[in-house]
Amino acid sequence: MKITGYRLEKYIYKIDRGVADANNPSGExxxxxxxxxxxxxxxxxxxxxxxxxxxxxxxQVIEGQDPRSVVWLWKKMDDFVFxxxxxxxxxxxxxxxxxxxxxxxxxxxxxxxxxTLGARHGRTKAYAxxxxxxxxxxxxxxxxxxxxxxxxxxxKLKIGLSMDDDLRRIGIMKEALSxxxxxxxxxxxxxxxxxxxxxxxxMNEIEKHYEIFWIEEPxxxxxxxxxxxxxxxxxxxxxxxxxxxxxxxxxSLITNYSVDIINIGxxxxxxxxxxxxxxxxxxxxLPVTMMNCxxxxxxxxxxxxxNHVMMEVFGTPDREHVFKSWDNEIQDGFIVMGDSYGxxxxxxxxxxxxxxxxxxxxxxxxxWPRREGAxxxxxxxxxxxxxxx
Amino acid sequence: MKITGLRIxxxxxxxxxxxxxxxxxxxxxxxxxCIVEITTDEDLEGVAIGGGGAIPQIKNMFDSLILGxxxxxxxxxxxxxxxxxxxxxxxxxITDAxxxxxxxxxxxxxxxxxxxxxxTLGGGNIPVNSYASGMDMPQSNESVENWYKNMATKWGFKxxxxxxxxxxxxxxxxxxxMKSGLxxxxxxxxxxxxxxxxxxxxxxxxxxxxxxxxxxxxxxxEPCRRGDYLGLKRVSDSIISPVCAGENLDSLDxxxxxxxxxxxxxxQVSxxxxxxxxxxxxxxxAYGLExxxxxxxxxxxxxxxxxxxxxxxxxxxxxxxxxxxxxxxxDVKIQNGQAVLGNQPGNGISINHDELKxxxxxxxxxxxxxxxxxxxxxxxxxxxxxxxxxEKKAATRPLGTEIYVPPYGDx
Numbered sequence: 001m002k003i004t005g006y007r008l009e010k011y012i013y014k015i016d017r018g019v020a021d022a023n024n025p026s027g028e029x030x031x032x033x034x035x036x037x038x039x040x041x042x043x044x045x046x047x048x049x050x051x052x053x054x055x056x057x058x059x060q061v062i063e064g065q066d067p068r069s070v071v072w073l074w075k076k077m078d079d080f081v082f083x084x085x086x087x088x089x090x091x092x093x094x095x096x097x098x099x100x101x102x103x104x105x106x107x108x109x110x111x112x113x114x115x116t117l118g119a120r121h122g123r124t125k126a127y128a129x130x131x132x133x134x135x136x137x138x139x140x141x142x143x144x145x146x147x148x149x150x151x152x153x154x155x156k157l158k159i160g161l162s163m164d165d166d167l168r169r170i171g172i173m174k175e176a177l178s179x180x181x182x183x184x185x186x187x188x189x190x191x192x193x194x195x196x197x198x199x200x201x202x203m204n205e206i207e208k209h210y211e212i213f214w215i216e217e218p219x220x221x222x223x224x225x226x227x228x229x230x231x232x233x234x235x236x237x238x239x240x241x242x243x244x245x246x247x248x249x250x251x252s253l254i255t256n257y258s259v260d261i262i263n264i265g266x267x268x269x270x271x272x273x274x275x276x277x278x279x280x281x282x283x284x285x286l287p288v289t290m291m292n293c294x295x296x297x298x299x300x301x302x303x304x305x306x307n308h309v310m311m312e313v314f315g316t317p318d319r320e321h322v323f324k325s326w327d328n329e330i331q332d333g334f335i336v337m338g339d340s341y342g343x344x345x346x347x348x349x350x351x352x353x354x355x356x357x358x359x360x361x362x363x364x365x366x367x368w369p370r371r372e373g374a375x376x377x378x379x380x381x382x383x384x385x386x387x388x389x
Numbered sequence: 390m391k392i393t394g395l396r397i398x399x400x401x402x403x404x405x406x407x408x409x410x411x412x413x414x415x416x417x418x419x420x421x422x423c424i425v426e427i428t429t430d431e432d433l434e435g436v437a438i439g440g441g442g443a444i445p446q447i448k449n450m451f452d453s454l455i456l457g458x459x460x461x462x463x464x465x466x467x468x469x470x471x472x473x474x475x476x477x478x479x480x481x482x483i484t485d486a487x488x489x490x491x492x493x494x495x496x497x498x499x500x501x502x503x504x505x506x507x508x509t510l511g512g513g514n515i516p517v518n519s520y521a522s523g524m525d526m527p528q529s530n531e532s533v534e535n536w537y538k539n540m541a542t543k544w545g546f547k548x549x550x551x552x553x554x555x556x557x558x559x560x561x562x563x564x565x566x567m568k569s570g571l572x573x574x575x576x577x578x579x580x581x582x583x584x585x586x587x588x589x590x591x592x593x594x595x596x597x598x599x600x601x602x603x604x605x606x607x608x609x610x611e612p613c614r615r616g617d618y619l620g621l622k623r624v625s626d627s628i629i630s631p632v633c634a635g636e637n638l639d640s641l642d643x644x645x646x647x648x649x650x651x652x653x654x655x656x657q658v659s660x661x662x663x664x665x666x667x668x669x670x671x672x673x674x675a676y677g678l679e680x681x682x683x684x685x686x687x688x689x690x691x692x693x694x695x696x697x698x699x700x701x702x703x704x705x706x707x708x709x710x711x712x713x714x715x716x717x718x719x720d721v722k723i724q725n726g727q728a729v730l731g732n733q734p735g736n737g738i739s740i741n742h743d744e745l746k747x748x749x750x751x752x753x754x755x756x757x758x759x760x761x762x763x764x765x766x767x768x769x770x771x772x773x774x775x776x777x778x779x780e781k782k783a784a785t786r787p788l789g790t791e792i793y794v795p796p797y798g799d800x
Contacts, residue, residue, distance in 0.1 A: 068504065071511030071698040078700065105511070109502050111461065118498070118666070120458075120465020251677035255649070272511070279673035283641050283648060306468050 098270025265291030491664025537570025689719025
């Protein structure tokens with residue numbers, strides 16, 4: 001089997017709720033979506049719900065090759081971008097191609113990707129994540145309550161700009177999840193807004209009230225000393241890694257004892273790259289946690305990782321407008337995948353066309369810039385930013 | 390697809406040449422082989438070679454965890470075995486059992502896909518860099534030169550690995566002989582040496598520094614004890630050549646001390662370290678730390694199947710190009726000093742069951758056929774105990790004659 005062509009599709013979609021964090025508390029409902037299709041000489045198409053214009057430069061590396069050689073092709077692409085580095089747009093393109101190749105590989109085998117990757121079950125533990133700093137208190141409750149109804153006993157809240165409000169909202173999340181477990185797993189995410197000392201000060205305050213499972217990105221992504229300092233000074237595990245490019249970046253955090261739980265996802269150079277990160281974390285006895293993604297497709301990899309703790313779930317359907325179906329659902333707190341081939345994603349081409357034809361009157365504000373005060377002193381929340389102060 | 394049965398067959402055979410290292414200068418001439426075959430409800434069988442010392446453990450693991458399962462779930466099944474071994478630990482014969490089952494499951498997974506294992510693992514069909522490994526401590530100087538000459542002229546090898554450690558003067562001379570043998574295929578042969586943990590770290594530093602005055606050494610393998618991560622680091626800090634080690638470790642867990650202390654420059658990986666699943670974990674971790682990996686010797690050189698999907702793969706050990714018996718054959722061929730992969734579904738190992746029936750033995754594990762038949766040699770880690778006259782004489786005996794057992798611990 002040979003790779004013969006590719007197709008990129010971009011679209012803008014409106015999420016059912018605003019997406020927000022400490023850098024953009026007011027949130028954004030519009031988001032950029034993209035799809036990569038890899039075509040073969042035998043009529044099977046590989047799909048990745050991710051892409052980059054840079055695919056056009058990289059396609060020559062995989063053209064005419066057998067998609068089943070995905071790990072070798074990953075290496076070829078990684079070598080191809082050597083000088084500029086496997087980062088930025090190049091990394092996005094490699095990641096997308098890698099995902100589409102794995103989709104192809106398992107479709108050729110006529111099995112779900114979790115099986116191609118060697119997992120025994122197509123299931124992995126889930127945690128709910130609002131990614132909704134803009135959400136009102138009752139919406140926070142309703143979201144976690146809805147997830148708790150599916151057996152989810154862990155949640156992650158966006159925080160960072162107002163201690164009193166954060167404490168109240170952590171309590172709301174806890175209350176909603178408490179119907180599943182007396183002591184639900186509570187995670188917090190500040191998206192690199194705090195300085196290390198701010199993190200230590202504010203987390204120590206929070207930890208007087210709650211047991212926190214992890215605090216995510218309590219310092220800048222590459223600040224290995226700051227992250228280490230936070231880890232030594234708070235009871236919660238320090239989780240980070242979502243903004244790193246792959247194993248080459250992750251390694252220095254691990255060898256400097258800067259991180260307790262590694263965030264992995266498609267951004268770590270695709271499925272191949274994310275698996276590498278999981279393996280080095282495994283050597284250092286560190287758990288990994290899979291990032292959220294559209295239709296939870298990365299759960300396939302999570303199911304095949306021995307040190308995977310739980311995967312972030314945004315909730316479906318919320319961002320799945322271009323998919324006719326995705327073969328997974330939350331059951332008893334786990335993402336449970338079916339036996340559909342590959343990633344299990346089916347594209348709704350009419351919906352894709354409709355989205356591409358839709359005029360929203362503006363471009364999405366995503367990704368958004370860093371908020372004022374980040375890494376310095378917390379700039380207080382403004383009533384114009386959120387309506388729940 | 391479901392796993393339905395397990396078949397384990399053992400036999401002993403004469404080797405093509407006498408092999409030994411610093412721990413057994415008189416060498417051995419017999420090998421014992423254990424063939425593990427996992428059967429399924431769909432007429433496919435998974436094959437792995439090894440685990441002869443762990444047959445009860447293989448049977449136990451298989452009966453309780455593998456029977457009735459789908460072989461395509463190999464990583465999940467690996468995790469089941471690792472978790473079962475938890476309390477007493479994934480080490481020694483338990484690791485041997487896990488490894489051999491894991492290899493057979495990967496073989497099945499590839500056969501189900503009707504593709505060679507390298508493709509199942511995601512590799513490309515590219516030639517695999519290899520080196521000739523003589524295991525030649527018992528061989529005479531003349532044989533050493535001739536063997537590497539033959540490997541260079543007939544098979545194109547441009548790199549070799551000599552066993553060293555007991556007699557520095559002889560080692561210096563023999564490194565030169567390996568080099569002159571390999572000069573038949575290249576102007577710049579790569580010269581690896583292997584002390585099989587015979588030295589202490591300071592001995593290693595002295596010996597290797599002297600060798601480095603005369604030769605450029607590709608790596609020094611196991612210059613001191615496997616567990617001595619501080620000693621290995623000290624050697625690496627004090628010599629020019631890379632330190633290569635790891636072959637006697639059992640799993641990723643064991644490698645953490647090497648990784649975290651920067652003890653080793655080249656990481657040895659093999660399917661005996663908790664199987665193919667375990668080997669990839671170790672290789673990925675080494676990749677993150679910018680360390681190259683080398684794959685150890687394997688039956689039918691099937692490790693070439695793994696090499697092509699490890700981004701930091703350096704070179705693979707080849708102890709024999711041709712099978713020593715009529716039972717096992719491989720579709721991995723050697724050309725121009727490289728291993729060339731074939732397209733046979735699975736790991737490329739085929740078993741001739743008619744031949745196997747003729748020579749199978751229920752309990753062949755005499756010490757004569759063990760990889761290191763006499764254990765660790767006196768003087769190891771302390772001082773260099775020169776080969777005795779009896780050992781030297783035994784090393785020259787024709788294959789298949791009476792075996793010499795050195796006096797244990799009697800220096």
